[in-house]
Amino acid sequence: MSLHGRDVISIRDLSRExxxxxxxxxxxxxxxxxxxxxxxxxxxxxxxxxxFEPSTRTRLSFEAAVQRLGGSCVTIAxxxxxxxxxxxxxxxxxxxxxxxxxxxxxxxxxxxSARLAARASDRPVINAGDGAGQHPTQTLLDLATxxxxxxxxxxxxxxxxxxxxxxxxxxxxxxxxxxFGSEIVLTSPPSLGLPDELVERLxxxxxxxxxxxxxxxxxxxxxxxxxxxxQKERFTDEADxxxxxxxxxxDAGVLKEAKPRLIVMHPLPRAGEISPxxxxxxxxxxxxxxxxxxxxxxxxxxxxxxxxxxxx
Amino acid sequence: MVRELKITPIxxxxxxxxxxxxxxxxxxxxxxxxxxxxxxxxxxxxxxRSGKLGWKDIVKVENMELSPRKVNAIALITPQATISIIRDxxxxxxxxxxxxxxxxxxxxxxxxxxxxxxxxxxxxxxxVVQRRPVVLACAYCERRVESFLNHxx
Numbered sequence: 297m298s299l300h301g302r303d304v305i306s307i308r309d310l311s312r313e314x315x316x317x318x319x320x321x322x323x324x325x326x327x328x329x330x331x332x333x334x335x336x337x338x339x340x341x342x343x344x345x346x347x348f349e350p351s352t353r354t355r356l357s358f359e360a361a362v363q364r365l366g367g368s369c370v371t372i373a374x375x376x377x378x379x380x381x382x383x384x385x386x387x388x389x390x391x392x393x394x395x396x397x398x399x400x401x402x403x404x405x406x407x408x409s410a411r412l413a414a415r416a417s418d419r420p421v422i423n424a425g426d427g428a429g430q431h432p433t434q435t436l437l438d439l440a441t442x443x444x445x446x447x448x449x450x451x452x453x454x455x456x457x458x459x460x461x462x463x464x465x466x467x468x469x470x471x472x473x474x475x476f477g478s479e480i481v482l483t484s485p486p487s488l489g490l491p492d493e494l495v496e497r498l499x500x501x502x503x504x505x506x507x508x509x510x511x512x513x514x515x516x517x518x519x520x521x522x523x524x525x526x527q528k529e530r531f532t533d534e535a536d537x538x539x540x541x542x543x544x545x546x547d548a549g550v551l552k553e554a555k556p557r558l559i560v561m562h563p564l565p566r567a568g569e570i571s572p573x574x575x576x577x578x579x580x581x582x583x584x585x586x587x588x589x590x591x592x593x594x595x596x597x598x599x600x601x602x603x604x605x606x607x608x
Numbered sequence: 609m610v611r612e613l614k615i616t617p618i619x620x621x622x623x624x625x626x627x628x629x630x631x632x633x634x635x636x637x638x639x640x641x642x643x644x645x646x647x648x649x650x651x652x653x654x655x656x657r658s659g660k661l662g663w664k665d666i667v668k669v670e671n672m673e674l675s676p677r678k679v680n681a682i683a684l685i686t687p688q689a690t691i692s693i694i695r696d697x698x699x700x701x702x703x704x705x706x707x708x709x710x711x712x713x714x715x716x717x718x719x720x721x722x723x724x725x726x727x728x729x730x731x732x733x734x735x736v737v738q739r740r741p742v743v744l745a746c747a748y749c750e751r752r753v754e755s756f757l758n759h760x761x
Contacts, residue, residue, distance in 0.1 A: 306750070385728050408723040408748025412730060427721050429749055493752060 299599040303414040305423045306430040307468045312475050315439065318595050322440050325591035325598075328364055336366025337602040342397035343367055346390065346413070347424070348375040348404040353564060353586060354424050354434075358401050361593035365602075370396055390416040399601050402426070420600050428464050434563060435468040437592040439476075441585040442520055445559045449476035455514045457483045457544060458524035458569065460490040465563045466524055467494060474503030482507045483514045485540040488530065511544060515554050521546070521579075523562045523569050547571035551579055561585050615651045621670040621694050628686040629655055632665035634757060635689075638681045639669060648672050661688070681714045683707045684742065684756045709736050711744060715759045722749040732761065 299314060310318070327333040343362045347355050359369050372393075386409060393400055394417035402413045403424040410423035410430065425431040443449055454473055456466050460482055470490070473480055480503060482490050489507070498505050508514040515521060523546060531537035546560060546569060559581035562570055566582070574580050627635055632652050641650050651668040658664040673693060674682075682689055683705035692702040713731040717724050724732045724746070733747035744753045753759060 383727075386723065386726075387729050404723075405721075406723040406726055406749075407719055407721050407751070408717075408746065411748045412723045412728060415730075426723075426749075 298604060299596075300602075300604040301420055302600060303421045304432055304596065304600065305410045305414055305421065307432040307435045307472050309432070315436065315472065315475075318436060318592070318599060319440050319443055321599065322436070322588070322592040322595035323444070325594040329361070329587075329591040329594055331364070335364075337598055338362060338365040338367030341367040341399075341601055343369050343597065343601070344393045344397035344400045345369050345371040345373070346393055346400055346402045346404075347371070347373050348386075348402075348409075350374075351403050351424070353589065354403060357586075357589035358424060358433075358593050358597075360590050361597055364590065365594055365597060367597075367601075386412060387416045390421075393417070394419045399597070422596065422600065425464070428462055430468055431464050432468060433589070433593055433596060434465050435472050436596065437585060437589045438465070438469050438522070438561065438563070439472055440588045440592050441559070441561055441581055444584075444588070445557070445581060446519060449473070449478060452478040452519040453481065453517055454478050454520040454522060455481045455483055455508075455518045456490070456522050456524070457511065457514070457546075459488045459526050459530065460484045460524070461488045462527070462530060463524040466490070466522070469522065470494065470498055470503075471501075474498045474501045474505075477503075479504040480506075481514050481518065483509060483511055483544075485526070485544075488526065488540075511550060512553065515550060515558070517555070518558055519555065521554075521558060521560045523560060523566075525563075525565070525567050525569060541568065545569060545571060546574055548573050548577070551577065554579065615653050615666065615668060617697055618649075618651075618668050618670045618694055619697055621648070621668065621672055622674055623692040623694060624667045624669075624674075624682065625664070625690045625692065626658065626661060626686075627665040627667065627682075627689050629661070629663035629665055631686050632667055634685055634760075635665070635667050635682055638678055638685075638760065639667070639672075639674070641669075644669065644672055677712075677714060679705050680708060680711055681760065684711065684714065685760075687742065707736055707739065707742065710734070710747070711736065714761060715744070715753065715756060716761050717746045717749060717751055718753055718759055719746065719749050719751040722746060722751060724748050 328335050362369050390413040399420045401422045401424050402410050405427050407427040407429035410426040414421040526541050528537050560579045562582040632654050649670045653666040655663050689705050693700045711734045734744035737743050737745045
């Protein structure tokens with residue numbers, strides 16, 4: 297099924313085949329994302345960037361992706377500067393924006409906002425993060441990073457580490473890993489575990505899911521160590537936070553027993569979870585992961601907005 | 609054995625029977641009895657013997673027929689209820705309440721950060737993802753809901 301003209305709100309909106317096709321296309325986009333080759337399938341197209349909360353990586357990589365494809369952007373980068381401050385609804389704002397461009401990329405602090413935007417807009421809407429809800433392009437670039445490193449997404453042992461309760465990236469990623477048949481190991485402080493409902497849903501899809509609170513044991517057989525930020529504001533006692541944050545810090549010592557090919561990923565920004573000494577080891581994949589945001593978002597924009605043939 | 613009639617028959621109106629015992633007052637809340645005409649007498653029986661359920665509640669409302677939206681709300685909280693339309697003391701129509709695949713505008717999403725709980729021109733919407741027991745998922749934020757009493761709009 298073609299992605300041309302479609303909304304992409306949740307990773308669940310994409311079939312396994314569509315994800316595979318996008319990842320294949322993203323790989324071909326790499327030289328274009330690096331500026332070594334040039335293509336302009338979005339020439340004369342405008343993409344409206346509706347960012348109602350602060351974002352660095354996501355907004356800039358989307359804008360870079362549009363421009364690498366020859367398109368241009370109109371951008372709301374600060375909700376405080378829009379008429380929403382005067383009480384305009386999101387619905388009206390999106391309805392208006394859909395007249396200004398061929399597609400809308402939205403980031404908004406409320407869960408479900410991207411779904412609402414998709415209903416308000418007669419142009420395709422791409423979700424760039426709705427509150428603690430969905431962030432499908434982050435999942436796609438996470439998958440692209442793993443696929444580039446291992447040439448497969450099946451049979452990998454992936455440790456999800458950190459705040460698994462509130463971290464939106466891990467929820468969507470866990471779903472995608474289950475679809476591709478990789479094993480999921482959950483390592484988190486007890487108070488920040490993956491919600492039971494999600495574990496049940498993962499197991500329902502036939503995924504192998506296990507809990508390993510000991511980071512050293514979890515890392516030993518892992519192919520991927522996916523680290524997320526443990527947010528200070530989730531703890532009522534700062535001493536508890538420091539204890540937890542300290543016990544999940546990735547450094548050379550933690551990686552000593554790891555497989556040589558283990559990759560360490562992080563959606564960034566990091567806040568001390570990964571020691572800078574890891575940056576120069578072959579395990580560090582987080583900056584590559586941040587770069588792959590551009591070709592992955594190019595592949596998606598091209599599929600949704602490019603000519604239907606190219607979009608596949 | 610002489611059976612004592614605890615609520616008298618009504619001439620015209622609606623009888624909601626086989627309500628899970630203890631939920632009659634919730635059904636009254638859904639019906640919004642305050643909004644009914646003065647000539648709509650409402651009778652409520654709580655903890656009535658029932659062959660099927662052991663105990664049940666019954667609500668009878670004169671001169672009123674339920675909107676589909678109210679029927680859906682009743683189906684959510686007490687799915688085994690039956691609804692009879694009475695005209696001239698006769699049962700004109702009797703049916704069980706059926707839960708549709710999508711529930712619009714009846715519940716508030718329990719996720720306070722959901723866009724449907726913001727001042728937006730949208731009604732809440734839930735998909736029925738499981739029927740026994742009923743589990744709903746918000747069509748916007750995907751939050752699952754399994755208990756409904758506290759979330760009736």
